[in-house]
Amino acid sequence: xxxxxxxxxxxxxxxxxxxxxxxxxxxxxxxxxxxxxxxxxxxxxxxxxxxxxxxxxxxxxxxxxxxxxxxxxxxxxxxxxxxxxxxxxxxxxxxxxxxxxxxxxxxxxxxxxxxxxxxxxxxxxxxxxxxxxxxxxxxxxxxxxxxxxxxxxxxxxxxxxxxxxxxxxxxxxxxxxxxxxxxxxxxxxxxxxxxxxxxxxxxxxxxxxxxxxxxxxxxxxxxxxxxxxxxxxxxxxxxxxxxxxxxxxxxxxxxxxxxxxxxxxxxxxxxxxxxxxxxxxxxxxxxxxxxxxxxxxxxxxxxxxxxxxxxxxxxxxxxxxxxxxxxxxxxxxxxxxxxxxxxxxxxxxxxxxxxxxxxxxxxxxxxxxxxxxxxxxxxxxxxxxxxxxxxxxxxxxxxxxxxxxxxxxxxxxxxxxxxxxxxxxxxxxxxxxxxxxxxxxxxxxxxxxxxxxxxxxxxxxxxxxxxxxxxxxxx
Amino acid sequence: xxxxxxxxxxxxxxxxxxxxxxxxxxxxxxxxxxxxxxxxxxxxxxxxxxxxxxxxxxxxxxxxxxxxxxxxxxxxxxxxxxxxxxxxxxxxxxxxxxxxxxxxxxxxxxxxxxxxxxxxxxxxxxxxxxxxxxxxxxxxxxxxxx
Numbered sequence: 001x002x003x004x005x006x007x008x009x010x011x012x013x014x015x016x017x018x019x020x021x022x023x024x025x026x027x028x029x030x031x032x033x034x035x036x037x038x039x040x041x042x043x044x045x046x047x048x049x050x051x052x053x054x055x056x057x058x059x060x061x062x063x064x065x066x067x068x069x070x071x072x073x074x075x076x077x078x079x080x081x082x083x084x085x086x087x088x089x090x091x092x093x094x095x096x097x098x099x100x101x102x103x104x105x106x107x108x109x110x111x112x113x114x115x116x117x118x119x120x121x122x123x124x125x126x127x128x129x130x131x132x133x134x135x136x137x138x139x140x141x142x143x144x145x146x147x148x149x150x151x152x153x154x155x156x157x158x159x160x161x162x163x164x165x166x167x168x169x170x171x172x173x174x175x176x177x178x179x180x181x182x183x184x185x186x187x188x189x190x191x192x193x194x195x196x197x198x199x200x201x202x203x204x205x206x207x208x209x210x211x212x213x214x215x216x217x218x219x220x221x222x223x224x225x226x227x228x229x230x231x232x233x234x235x236x237x238x239x240x241x242x243x244x245x246x247x248x249x250x251x252x253x254x255x256x257x258x259x260x261x262x263x264x265x266x267x268x269x270x271x272x273x274x275x276x277x278x279x280x281x282x283x284x285x286x287x288x289x290x291x292x293x294x295x296x297x298x299x300x301x302x303x304x305x306x307x308x309x310x311x312x313x314x315x316x317x318x319x320x321x322x323x324x325x326x327x328x329x330x331x332x333x334x335x336x337x338x339x340x341x342x343x344x345x346x347x348x349x350x351x352x353x354x355x356x357x358x359x360x361x362x363x364x365x366x367x368x369x370x371x372x373x374x375x376x377x378x379x380x381x382x383x384x385x386x387x388x389x390x391x392x393x394x395x396x397x398x399x400x401x402x403x404x405x406x407x408x409x410x411x412x413x414x415x416x417x418x419x420x421x422x423x424x425x426x427x428x429x430x431x432x433x434x435x436x437x438x439x440x441x442x443x444x445x446x447x448x449x450x451x452x453x454x455x456x457x458x459x460x461x462x463x464x465x466x467x468x469x470x471x472x473x474x475x
Numbered sequence: 476x477x478x479x480x481x482x483x484x485x486x487x488x489x490x491x492x493x494x495x496x497x498x499x500x501x502x503x504x505x506x507x508x509x510x511x512x513x514x515x516x517x518x519x520x521x522x523x524x525x526x527x528x529x530x531x532x533x534x535x536x537x538x539x540x541x542x543x544x545x546x547x548x549x550x551x552x553x554x555x556x557x558x559x560x561x562x563x564x565x566x567x568x569x570x571x572x573x574x575x576x577x578x579x580x581x582x583x584x585x586x587x588x589x590x591x592x593x594x595x596x597x598x599x600x601x602x603x604x605x606x607x608x609x610x611x612x613x614x615x616x617x618x619x620x621x
Binding site: 090181185252401405 | 491496539550554557593598600602
């Protein structure tokens with residue numbers, strides 16, 4: 001590996017690599033990165049047909065399955081491939097940030113009640129169904145309409161849609177490409193959080209780094225915020241699962257050599273590639289709808305708990321990002337405009353304001369990027385940059401990245417009462433299970449500040465604000 | 476509280492992975508290997524001591540080769556867990572060849588009063604998948620996306 005800049009490391013193309021691998025990291029982050037298999041996975045992705053420029057990894061990278069977590073790869077739309085392993089099982093796992101009109105002082109006395117109601121109203125935890133019951137026809141509507149489906153049913157404001165990636169509805173979803181098994185799993189999970197690292201967080205703006213951008217986003221110190229982190233639930237998991245064997249067969253049929261079978265893929269122009277894209281987009285829209293419904297439920301919880309009118313509470317959508325997705329985008333590559341299928345596996349789009357995809361009110365500052373840290377420390381709001389468009393197909397990190405394995409975290413937690421420790425710090429945590437809290441404790445994650453600083457120093461995003469958690473509901 | 480590590484059989488090893496669950500299973504024969512890996516998957520999900528083999532069903536899967544067959548077998552059981560609440564307790568391979576498997580799965584539906592779910596398996600991956608002969612038996616390594 002060679003050092004290209006202070007924050008960029010390159011794996012030169014060797015063997016069957018078609019392009020170099022490029023890792024964004026500080027030297028400190030790199031030591032940990034080199035201790036696992038993420039660099040090998042970056043190199044593996046570089047062997048896939050039609051990959052353009054480089055196989056990339058963001059500073060929160062770690063060993064995943066197939067693609068590394070934090071991996072970004074763009075494929076030529078005519079010569080390249082699409083791979084479910086580059087999207088993952090939790091298709092369109094993503095983050096929404098909502099900003100209230102309330103300050104920490106006004107909310108703090110009600111925080112226990114808020115958390116109890118959130119926990120009661122929004123199903124969470126392993127295997128949680130109990131979401132909105134959908135018929136197969138309604139589910140097909142969700143799959144093609146995304147968050148619009150929810151807004152049309154008065155589950156949210158039309159204004160929300162402007163501030164969701166793809167305006168909450170990616171075109172090209174094809175429910176005919178979704179199996180009956182996936183449909184079965186999707187019928188009762190809209191409006192549910194799930195488990196693992198998914199969460200709802202009430203926080204407040206702790207620090208502003210870029211006052212101009214913060215003002216455009218309507219963020220101010222002490223302001224209460226809410227973060228939703230979840231995805232497409234069993235519907236997305238099943239779609240990925242259904243397509244892996246199909247893509248495995250397709251890769252053989254098209255003579256694609258795979259260094260890791262989890263990278264199974266098909267040419268974007270093939271019927272198999274198009275079928276996967278059609279199904280994957282259904283899950284993308286399902287996830288947009290899921291977060292929209294949860295956002296609506298959160299507004300109801302705040303209104304009922306605080307006994308205030310909606311306009312006094314606010315909770316407007318600042319932005320919502322996807323971080324497990326493959327999208328057809330236009331990028332300049334060596335001075336030439338090209339249509340590419342950009343895979344982001346645990347990575348966030350980070351477009352500069354010049355792009356049409358950025359909501360008009362944010363064109364002066366760039367697309368907001370939402371980076372959750374961990375439940376004991378902080379999260380960040382960033383913006384995309386022109387440099388990211390030049391270097392990373394407009395991509396940046398998606399989170400802190402784990403420092404300990406799940407079982408390692410449970411072992412490290414031992415008999416500690418993590419909930420009580422966080423309560424002493426003024427952070428209220430409610431979870432469906434003690435094990436999840438241990439798996440997700442602060443020490444299980446890298447310090448997200450190191451990750452976002454690396455992104456900022458590498459020029460692929462800019463810090464706007466830091467949020468401090470007040471309360472967290474875990475699955 | 477359930478201590479999952481204390482109940483692990485000697486033939487099951489849980490390997491370190493930063494975000495997901497990687498297991499290694501030993502068995503005397505290939506059919507036993509498929510049976511044990513299935514048991515190990517449910518062991519990652521729940522407290523197996525609380526799962527009774529109350530009802531039995533046959534499960535059949537096909538795949539182009541043995542590695543893919545193991546992934547399909549586990550993915551099918553995981554699907555049944557998510558769609559029907561199945562918790563598997565006992566697994567008996569009735570027929571196994573290079574591309575097909577038929578097995579009898581005994582278990583019961585998830586009952587929140589008696590069963591605790593530790594984790595959700597999103598998917599059974601090919602990453603790091605290995606089925607190896609050890610000379611005296613067989614060994615499989617499987618990574619689950621959690």
